[in-house]
Amino acid sequence: MNSRLTRVLGTAAVVGALALAGTTAIGASGGAEDRSAELASKIDPQKPRNVILIIGDGMDDSMITAARNYELGADGRFALDELPFTGAMTTHGYKVGEGPDYPIAYVSDSAPTASAWSTGKKTVDSRVSQGPSTDLEVPGEDYETVLQKYRDAGKRTGNVSTAELTDATPAAAATSINNRACQGPEDLETCTEAQKANGGKGSIAEQLVDNEIDVILGGGAQRFAQEADEGGTVSDYATEELDYNVVSDRSELDSVGSLEEGPILGLFSEGNMTPHYEPLVAQPGGAGGPDTQCSDADRGDEPSLSEMTGKAIELLDNKKGFFLQTESAMIDKQEHASDICGAIGDLREIDATVKVALEYQKSNPDTLIIVTADHAHSTQIVGSADGGKQTATVRTADGDPLTVAYSTQDEGSAHTGSQIRVAASGPQAANVTGTIDQTDLFGIMARGASGTKPTPPPTSHPKPTATLKAPSSVSPSEAHKGVRLTTGFSDASKATLTATQGRKKIATEKVSTKGGSFVVKLREAQPGKVTFTLNASGKGGKTTTTKTVRVTKR
Incomplete structure (x- = not known):
């Protein structure tokens, strides 16, 4: 944020007193003081x-x-x-x-x-x-x-x-x-x-x-x-x-x-x-x-x-x-x-x-x-x-x-x-x-x-919850055959699971909101981190939970 503000605002407005006197805030060396922290504090x-x-x-x-x-x-x-x-x-x-x-x-x-x-x-x-x-x-x-x-x-x-x-x-x-x-x-x-x-x-x-x-x-x-x-x-x-x-x-x-x-x-x-x-x-x-x-x-x-x-x-x-x-x-x-x-x-x-x-x-x-x-x-x-x-x-x-x-x-x-x-x-x-x-x-x-922050309208429906359990690591062959995951839900009517590696989505699954264990095959997984994201929704809103699994080199 600070670097963006510095880029947008440039070198304007360093010392108010100097401005009122019509005096430049930039020295003979052509530089200007770093105002990043000052600007951040004014947000x-x-x-x-x-x-x-x-x-x-x-x-x-x-x-x-x-x-x-x-x-x-x-x-x-x-x-x-x-x-x-x-x-x-x-x-x-x-x-x-x-x-x-x-x-x-x-x-x-x-x-x-x-x-x-x-x-x-x-x-x-x-x-x-x-x-x-x-x-x-x-x-x-x-x-x-x-x-x-x-x-x-x-x-x-x-x-x-x-x-x-x-x-x-x-x-x-x-x-x-x-x-x-x-x-x-x-x-x-x-x-x-x-x-x-x-x-x-x-x-x-x-x-x-x-x-x-x-x-x-x-x-x-x-x-x-x-x-x-x-x-x-x-x-x-x-x-x-x-x-x-x-x-x-x-x-x-x-x-x-x-x-x-x-x-x-x-x-x-x-x-x-x-x-x-x-x-x-x-x-x-x-x-x-x-x-x-x-x-x-x-x-x-x-x-x-x-x-x-x-x-x-x-x-x-x-x-x-x-x-x-x-x-x-x-x-x-x-x-x-x-x-x-x-x-x-x-x-x-x-x-x-x-x-x-x-x-x-x-x-x-x-x-x-x-x-x-x-x-x-x-x-x-x-x-x-x-x-x-x-x-x-x-x-x-x-x-x-x-x-x-x-x-x-x-x-x-x-x-x-x-x-x-x-x-x-x-x-x-x-x-x-x-x-x-x-x-x-x-x-x-x-x-x-x-004058005040709007209060969200009251709802009679509780917000859904979701839990996700996964092994901390799997081998490439285990990932390709399928990683076993366990889910649990309350007050959820729909749920989906996605697996991403880097910016690439490598699997998507619809998940039963009854919860339990199931296997997700990661045929495109490479050694490194895979992130599982579980999204659940219900009448009371939405919730998200994630787990990271490491795919080992062997």
Whole structure:
């Protein structure tokens, strides 16, 4: 196990303190310390009490590398690089069709990718936690999400994003609808069956509050200001009918001390929240230059992702446990705009968010932290300003120029179908290693919803028993003529015996469950060990017993 983990994880994450300072963990000799024992000690098969899922929208390895180079230098390491278990995750989805075998979509948007880890099932572009169908306007089957499983298990839940809270990724955590565009009650042109007036669950905004999420923080106030079918806005409905407390800036959020007076709905901007850096938009022929650096943006009273996440953890913390999804959305949105500085700033902020989660985990080791993305993007590190359709250059922490290119289209950029990074720490974290699919995250996270190991159903039938007696050794001639064995059984209805030598099966016999002696001829036996395996089954289950007999040379 240790050697496999070393091979999968490589030399990442040796000393956390060095990582926070942006210092390389590899010495001048080019070697790295042996971490096999350390990694083995971090494998924890227990079910987590808490799950913190941190999403960087569009955060693939190329974007992580560009941000790391800029913020820390080529030899630096983010906190997200230091998580003990790292793997790769595939992100493909489906295209609409007749089914049940839907065409593969190798490049997906945020709706089906977020739905994949939220529900454990794949769906089509623009579909939110709902199954595929023949057309986007034809609803599919509603899927239960991992957040809803935690809620139904009596645990607290949270949903945080720097996008509009009704955007695809936060929507997939707790709502089901046929089109991600149906964000508010006035946006339901393509989701008529979802209208509450038609007996549906309502728009994404309505479903978010109806699904009793304890802490909802992010942008998108404009969606909650829309008029609902019952009259009044979604915000009015949330406060008057569901007892939500609505906050609108950092100071109001800071003043919230508990959930005793009701759940929290934080709406900190009309639309998406403000990126942390002013834009540097790539251009044909190149933008920026070898001395260009990113400038801090004026974010007013908007809380940062790390501040929102810290407050969410503070409010959700309880003995039963919680599930929290938190998303840095503007990485993706600024990549779409070919804005390298905007994307870097929000990736830096997601790393600050990882540090907040790790600090909580120190005193709550039964917390699973997962950091990943929904899909890859087209940001590529290139060698010069003519390395793509649109390029931009900035000066990194090393003092050297870094050029990135966007080449999926002439203006702006689009998603790609590459696999993405997934990293984790805490109970169940080792399950992210190797190459997994996004749907696998659902099972890893959902194990904590039950809190305890499932108890097998009781049975009125006792488990069968089987005994096997055999001589310790036989000569080759005795083996060929037949080895005498004696069996005994209780509560067994079927039994078989196999004899193997090395990897070769040399005899198979059905055995009477009445027990007794019989002879097994081993005509192909050679000098060496022969293993007899007796398998018995009954209404109470199965049992196996083995005996080894040595065939002598003479």
